[in-house]
Amino acid sequence: MVSRKIFDSLGYHVTFDRDHPRSRHNGYVADHILVAETVNGGPLHKGAIVHHKDEDKTNNSPDNIVICKDRAHHILLHLEIKALKASGNKDYRKCGLCGLWDDQANLYRNPANRSYFHRKCRADEAKRRLRAAKEAAQ
Ligand SMILES: [Zn+2]
Numbered sequence: 491m492v493s494r495k496i497f498d499s500l501g502y503h504v505t506f507d508r509d510h511p512r513s514r515h516n517g518y519v520a521d522h523i524l525v526a527e528t529v530n531g532g533p534l535h536k537g538a539i540v541h542h543k544d545e546d547k548t549n550n551s552p553d554n555i556v557i558c559k560d561r562a563h564h565i566l567l568h569l570e571i572k573a574l575k576a577s578g579n580k581d582y583r584k585c586g587l588c589g590l591w592d593d594q595a596n597l598y599r600n601p602a603n604r605s606y607f608h609r610k611c612r613a614d615e616a617k618r619r620l621r622a623a624k625e626a627a628q
C-alpha cells in the first residue's frame with residue numbers, strides 16, 4: 491500500500507477530516523491525535539496533549555505516543571528527556587548556579603521560577619554577592 495504522507499508547516503503528519511472535533515480551520519487533523527484516540531479508545535479529554543516519546547513528531551507508532559493530561563505533564567516529560575540525556579537519570583535536575591545535574595534530594599527547588607540549586611551553591615553565591623557589595627562600598 492502506498493500512502494502519500496501530508497505534512498503541515500510544523501512537520502506533523504496530517505489527515506483531512508473536516509468533521510473531526512480537533513481538526514484545524516483548514517480541515518486537517520494531526521495524525522498523532524488520531525493515533526492517541528485509538529490508544530485511548532475514544533476522544534481525548536479537553537486540555538490533553540499528545541507527546542512523542544522519542545521526540546520525533548513524525549513517529550506516530552502507538553508505542554511512541556503518550557497522552558499527557560495537561561501542559562504541565564507535557565513539560566515534565568520533556569524535562570525528563572533532557573535530564574536523562576544530560577545525566578543518565580530522568581529524575582535528576584540541573585543546579586542553576588554550578589550547572590551540574592544532581593539528585594533532586596540534594597537540590598533546593600525555587601517555587602517562584604521552578605529552578606533548582608544546591609544549598610551550598612546558593613550559600614556561596616550569597617557570600618560572593620556580599621563580598622562584591624562590600625568591595626563596591628569601599
Ligand atoms: Zn512532547
Ligand SMILES: [Zn+2]
Pocket residue numbers: 585586587588589590607608611
Ligand atoms: Zn550547584
